[in-house]
Amino acid sequence: MxxxxxxxDRLARAGAELADEVGFEQVTPSALARQFDVQVASxxxxxxxxxxxxxxxxxxxxSELADEASAAVAGRAGGDAxxxxxxxxxxxxxxxxxxxxxxxxxxxEASPELIEAGRRHSELTRAVLRAYDxxxxxxxxxxxxxxxxxHGYVSLELAGSFSHSSPDSAETWPRILKSLDSxxxxxxxx
Numbered sequence: 001m002x003x004x005x006x007x008x009d010r011l012a013r014a015g016a017e018l019a020d021e022v023g024f025e026q027v028t029p030s031a032l033a034r035q036f037d038v039q040v041a042s043x044x045x046x047x048x049x050x051x052x053x054x055x056x057x058x059x060x061x062x063s064e065l066a067d068e069a070s071a072a073v074a075g076r077a078g079g080d081a082x083x084x085x086x087x088x089x090x091x092x093x094x095x096x097x098x099x100x101x102x103x104x105x106x107x108x109e110a111s112p113e114l115i116e117a118g119r120r121h122s123e124l125t126r127a128v129l130r131a132y133d134x135x136x137x138x139x140x141x142x143x144x145x146x147x148x149x150x151h152g153y154v155s156l157e158l159a160g161s162f163s164h165s166s167p168d169s170a171e172t173w174p175r176i177l178k179s180l181d182s183x184x185x186x187x188x189x190x
Contacts, residue, residue, distance in 0.1 A: 008046040012056035019098025055107040055114050061099035062117035065092050078131040079181035085128050086177050093154040132184040
């Protein structure tokens with residue numbers, strides 16, 4: 001019998017917290033069972049397997065990130081919206097490294113909730129790009145560029161790759177964002 005109070009949402013939240021502590025790859029049903037002091041079998045009443053657990057954590061993280069990004073870009077446009085969006089990603093990754101890693105998880109079979117959370121990110125980025133008046137395929141190219149720059153920079157920064165040289169990465173980040181804004185403004189004229 002499953003312990004009272006154990007739900008798939010509670011397991012996803014506990015898994016997300018554990019991911020921030022020990023790393024997303026270390027989150028397993030066994031690790032969560034130890035945390036709740038239950039048998040692993042008790043968890044399988046709420047999650048199908050390790051893939052399902054990780055997909056639920058990814059959905060939670062993507063939803064949190066989308067909520068924060070939506071609030072940050074509300075009422076902003078152009079470079080201000082771009083900078084707000086980028087800063088949310090960077091701040092979220094720094095505050096929640098395990099959850100941020102979960103946002104890149106690709107399960108064998110994505111749930112509708114995970115697909116929806118990913119779609120929210122794409123739509124949010126498209127909304128930010130409206131100020132740049134990009135048509136297709138430039139808009140999709142720009143989404144891929146922004147995702148690559150945000151994720152690449154944040155991942156390298158989290159790994160300590162920028163800690164060995166000057167200037168500090170906190171000084172470089174705003175310059176990169178201003179350069180992206182300039183690029184997108186010129187790109188829209190092509």
